[in-house]
Amino acid sequence: MNEPTMEANEDRLERVRSYFRGDLLVLREALLRMASLAHTNLSIALESLVERDPVKAQKVITDDQEIDRLEVEIDEMVAGFMATQAPMALACRLMLAASKLCNDLERIGDQAVSIGRRSIILTDEPPLKPLLDIPRMGVKVLDMIRMATDAFVEITPEKCAEIIKMDVRVDEINRQLERELTSFMIEDPKTITRALNLMLVARFFERAADHAKNIAEQVYYLYTGNDIRHEAELNKS
Amino acid sequence: MVNPIPAAQVSSEKDIAGVEVKPEVKVEIQNLSFFYGKNQVLRNVSLDVPAYQVTAMIGPSGCGKTTLLRCLNRMHDLYPGNRYEGSVRIYPGGTDILGPGMDPIRVRMRFGMVFQKPNPFPKSIYENVAYGLRLQGMNKRRDLDERVEKALRESALWDEVKSRLHQLAHNLSGGQQQRLCIARAIATDPDVVLFDEPTSALDPIATSKIEELIVEMKRRVTVIIVTHNLQQAGRISDRTAFMYLGELIEFGETNRMFTNPAKPQTEDYISGRFG
Numbered sequence: 001m002n003e004p005t006m007e008a009n010e011d012r013l014e015r016v017r018s019y020f021r022g023d024l025l026v027l028r029e030a031l032l033r034m035a036s037l038a039h040t041n042l043s044i045a046l047e048s049l050v051e052r053d054p055v056k057a058q059k060v061i062t063d064d065q066e067i068d069r070l071e072v073e074i075d076e077m078v079a080g081f082m083a084t085q086a087p088m089a090l091a092c093r094l095m096l097a098a099s100k101l102c103n104d105l106e107r108i109g110d111q112a113v114s115i116g117r118r119s120i121i122l123t124d125e126p127p128l129k130p131l132l133d134i135p136r137m138g139v140k141v142l143d144m145i146r147m148a149t150d151a152f153v154e155i156t157p158e159k160c161a162e163i164i165k166m167d168v169r170v171d172e173i174n175r176q177l178e179r180e181l182t183s184f185m186i187e188d189p190k191t192i193t194r195a196l197n198l199m200l201v202a203r204f205f206e207r208a209a210d211h212a213k214n215i216a217e218q219v220y221y222l223y224t225g226n227d228i229r230h231e232a233e234l235n236k237s
Numbered sequence: 238m239v240n241p242i243p244a245a246q247v248s249s250e251k252d253i254a255g256v257e258v259k260p261e262v263k264v265e266i267q268n269l270s271f272f273y274g275k276n277q278v279l280r281n282v283s284l285d286v287p288a289y290q291v292t293a294m295i296g297p298s299g300c301g302k303t304t305l306l307r308c309l310n311r312m313h314d315l316y317p318g319n320r321y322e323g324s325v326r327i328y329p330g331g332t333d334i335l336g337p338g339m340d341p342i343r344v345r346m347r348f349g350m351v352f353q354k355p356n357p358f359p360k361s362i363y364e365n366v367a368y369g370l371r372l373q374g375m376n377k378r379r380d381l382d383e384r385v386e387k388a389l390r391e392s393a394l395w396d397e398v399k400s401r402l403h404q405l406a407h408n409l410s411g412g413q414q415q416r417l418c419i420a421r422a423i424a425t426d427p428d429v430v431l432f433d434e435p436t437s438a439l440d441p442i443a444t445s446k447i448e449e450l451i452v453e454m455k456r457r458v459t460v461i462i463v464t465h466n467l468q469q470a471g472r473i474s475d476r477t478a479f480m481y482l483g484e485l486i487e488f489g490e491t492n493r494m495f496t497n498p499a500k501p502q503t504e505d506y507i508s509g510r511f512g
Binding site: 088089225 | 467468495496497498501503504507508509510
């Protein structure tokens with residue numbers, strides 16, 4: 001297949017950009033605000049864990065309300081637009097994507113809250129071990145969310161494949177952490193509570209990565225019309 | 238300048254075993270051009286209309302969709318100076334309805350038509366439906382009764398009119414008149430029924446009844462509908478053809494075309510940017 005020329009690509013971008021006006025522009029801005037808040041909250045949750053700072057953890061819990069509010073607002077916008085405008089083509093895909101994106105972003109916000117809560121519990125006890133893998137994992141997940149948001153803003157669906165690959169790496173780190181923390185628990189039962197809490201934190205980041213992957217898949221669908229969800233599993237079967 | 242789609246139009250589908258199957262073609266339009274005098278209105282249109290499906294024609298005013306529809310039952314023959322090029326074959330048989338020696342009346346028996354505004358004849362409800370049957374030579378009262386009832390039932394009008402079959406058709410409401418026109422069109426058992434914006438003069442309730450009827454009808458006949466109402470095309474059609482400036486720009490499954498159109502012109506039109 002021939003690569004699209006630069007002119008054709010610019011034409012395509014202009015066509016997509018032209019959709020984002022009026023109500024659709026407002027919807028896009030609300031999604032971006034939500035993505036930014038979800039990213040910030042997850043980032044602060046990671047800081048609260050690494051810095052053992054319960055104040056930051058509490059802030060994550062409080063700020064989540066704004067993400068929840070935006071979820072409701074975006075759903076209302078989508079329902080209103082579908083009922084009154086009968087969206088077609090990219091606008092139709094945007095409605096579907098927006099509804100799913102805001103759900104995934106809200107879930108990322110929830111994971112941040114769960115990490116914040118565990119972080120407060122972990123602060124009460126001495127550290128089990130220097131935190132290396134969890135911050136590494138957290139930074140990767142934050143990168144995934146940022147990259148997925150960038151792909152949405154910059155209309156670059158081709159970047160979504162990279163995000164989907166990153167999720168595999170996050171899963172690997174999570175499995176490695178589970179093994180390591182299990183060995184801690186076997187060696188010294190006094191570490192069980194802390195190890196379990198860290199295991200949960202790792203699981204929360206892993207889930208946030210899954211949501212970031214979902215967002216990337218939705219962005220890909222939005223701009224190309226191709227659904228790449230569960231592609232590997234479907235191909236296998 | 239936009240390019241027409243050149244070749245096979247009916248894409249394949251997968252059956253339950255996942256095997257690719259091509260829908261049966263009912264009407265094969267090949268390189269069809271049409272001229273009102275010197276004015277060329279259709280340009281080299283090629284389109285395979287699948288059997289027992291609803292095919293919608295959409296496009297801005299003046300794009301040629303109604304002209305194309307009227308080519309299919311040779312309605313343009315009623316006016317002098319009009320000229321066709323290309324072929325329109327109807328299957329089974331593959332008869333070219335534009336071919337020399339083809340009688341337009343016989344063509345119209347195979348292609349029933351329903352127009353934008355309900356146009357019942359100034360006759361009784363019964364006689365409106367029986368009209369085409371009488372033209373076909375059916376004169377026995379019992380046969381006529383049977384076929385009139387069947388057509389009225391199939392157009393979901395029987396229960397509303399069975400007690401007043403011999404009253405004037407013009408006494409019916411607009412929606413009922415349009416359903417009567419559908420009954421009249423299907424009474425002669427055509428292969429294809431052509432609808433030219435059949436609901437544009439009707440309220441939403443009457444529109445909804447006609448739409449249900451069209452979806453129901455495709456079990457027995459092939460339906461081609463011209464509509465300006467994109468939501469209507471989305472609701473009732475299996476495939477959609479988008480026309481612009483006398484050319485066929487895109488033809489494909491309605492779902493795909495309305496969510497992910499292949500051509501920028503189609504996208505611009507369905508998203509309301511021109512037309």
